[in-house]
């Protein structure tokens with residue numbers, strides 16, 4: 001038994017390839033807000049500076065399997081004043097924890113990657129399993145979205161095995 005015996009990682013539900021490292025479950029953090037970039041930055045650097053900081057810490061995952069109105073109220077993405085679509089439901093991870101996934105390219109349309117400062121993730125899953133190509137997650141990294149990856153509950157499984 002290794003030190004990871006009680007800490008799971010996510011695998012592709014179709015081909016069982018690991019799609020994350022080992023992650024500790026934490027309570028879902030509150031959403032983060034877009035930032036106003038300093039004017040002296042050039043355009044490319046401004047896009048990075050405008051993107052919200054990731055709400056998920058590295059090495060962790062959290063459940064968002066239904067919307068928590070108390071958590072979302074402050075950023076006005078629920079209710080009649082909502083400006084933007086809700087973030088996808090699923091298992092939330094830091095974008096760096098999804099480095100094994102590939103940007104999927106097999107869908108005919110390119111709407112999956114639309115966005116201004118990064119992919120909005122509002123057109124469905126845009127990250128795929130590197131082994132079988134199944135769409136398993138959605139990266140949101142635009143200036144008006146969260147900065148996170150949402151693993152699709154229907155496409156991944158938790159594995160406590162370490163081989």
Ligand SMILES: [Zn+2]
Nearest residue numbers: 012015129132
């Ligand atoms: Zn797969």
